[in-house]
Amino acid sequence: SSELTQDPAVSVALGQTVRITCQGDSLRSYYASWYQQKPGQAPVLVIYGKNNRPSGIPDRISGSRPGNTASLTITGAQAEDEADYYCHSRDTSGNHLVFGGGTKLTVL
């Protein structure tokens, strides 16, 4: 089992806002990074640090970390946002890295 827990699946209506969460004790000390993965493709970094987006990632994707839960929020979800999303951070020891189990986002 992973030290980072994600809901397996989430759905959102086109144009609405969705929040994907990642829970873990290590998140009290470390920020989560978030990755988007579409079928047959490598993961793409979408959020890192406090709320940083790599170049090319739209500002409708944002991140936050209240307590031991990190959140990825997509405001005005588009069809192209349909993908698997993985959170990632250090483990509770701080010495190693872990991924959450992933959340499959469906845009209806």
Added chain:
Amino acid sequence: QVQLQESGPGVVKPSETLSLTCTVSGGSVSSGSYYWSWIRQPPGKGLEWIGYIYYSGNTNYNPSLKSRVTISVDTSKKQFSLNLSSVTAADTAVYYCARGIAAAGFFAFDYWGQGTLVTVSS
């Protein structure tokens, strides 16, 4: 633009050693800022961090794989490599190489290779 490309056999026999190489272009593996990493994904499943190597040669491995994993770097060839020994069918996965960045409070993989499927089968 940094690019990473995995290479190696697509099929490995059980009990043998899986060996993959990642070639980095558009950047240097000898930079002190980055962690050159391996991550895998079994078919239909989630991502698993395998380990990374710092340019100095320091390594850090997933505790669940540590006894079987070796990651090394060849700065002259701009490559880093993964060896995973005593493989079983459970090691069948898409293997990704990636560049890790770290700063206060976070670690992230900002560039990824396209991934290579390795199947363990006799």
